[in-house]
Amino acid sequence: MVIIHLKQENVEVELLWVAGHVDIPSNELADKAAKHAALEAAGWRQDEDQSIKTLQEVKLQIRKCVMADWQRGWDSQNEGRFTHNLYPTVSTKPMSTHFSRDVDIKLNRLQSGHTLLPSHAHKLGITNTDLCSCGNDVGTINHVILHCSNHTAARGTLITKVEEIYRKSNTPYHKRTVDLSTLLGQNQTLSTDVRLSITKATASFIADSKAKI
Numbered sequence: 001m002v003i004i005h006l007k008q009e010n011v012e013v014e015l016l017w018v019a020g021h022v023d024i025p026s027n028e029l030a031d032k033a034a035k036h037a038a039l040e041a042a043g044w045r046q047d048e049d050q051s052i053k054t055l056q057e058v059k060l061q062i063r064k065c066v067m068a069d070w071q072r073g074w075d076s077q078n079e080g081r082f083t084h085n086l087y088p089t090v091s092t093k094p095m096s097t098h099f100s101r102d103v104d105i106k107l108n109r110l111q112s113g114h115t116l117l118p119s120h121a122h123k124l125g126i127t128n129t130d131l132c133s134c135g136n137d138v139g140t141i142n143h144v145i146l147h148c149s150n151h152t153a154a155r156g157t158l159i160t161k162v163e164e165i166y167r168k169s170n171t172p173y174h175k176r177t178v179d180l181s182t183l184l185g186q187n188q189t190l191s192t193d194v195r196l197s198i199t200k201a202t203a204s205f206i207a208d209s210k211a212k213i
């Protein structure tokens with residue numbers, strides 16, 4: 001844009017490669033001003049840290065400012081509080097139960113209530129029946145996670161894991177439920193650590209059961 005503007009003013013512009021800024025006073029001054037402008041744009045004030053010298057340090061400082069701003073926004077929003085409880089600290093790494101992406105997607109579908117299970121697929125007109133492949137009941141989230149005879153073995157492992165999580169965390173007995181909201185990490189009466197551990201156990205169930213969710 002600047003070049004076009006200058007050409008309109010009949011100023012000849014030629015682009016040349018020049019050596020680095022080091023030891024050229026005016027260039028060093030320009031470099032320093034650019035760094036400060038970048039830092040100020042990221043919310044940093046000049047009096048905060050006079051020790052920043054290199055571009056690497058500038059990038060690090062900007063990253064810190066951006067992450068802090070993101071964290072403040074994440075902490076103060078009204079939406080997404082369930083997810084905030086599970087993942088209170090923002091991160092550029094994907095939120096994950098450490099299972100495959102496929103399992104994470106299925107877990108997310110269960111938590112949001114939008115699945116490919118027969119009850120939902122039938123409502124969307126994707127399938128002719130809402131019956132589960134076991135033939136015993138409608139294929140709802142509740143049925144597949146808690147009752148379906150196709151997943152009895154995987155469910156047994158899941159319940160054993162959940163009981164172990166409760167025991168190790170000394171969770172009070174009256175809070176030791178194994179219902180759907182608990183298994184999906186949505187039981188607000190449990191601590192964040194326990195909820196996250198149970199969610200991971202459910203992710204393991206999803207992987208073991210190979211259910212089409």
Ligand SMILES: [Zn+2]
Nearest residue numbers: 132134148149
């Ligand atoms: Zn079933």
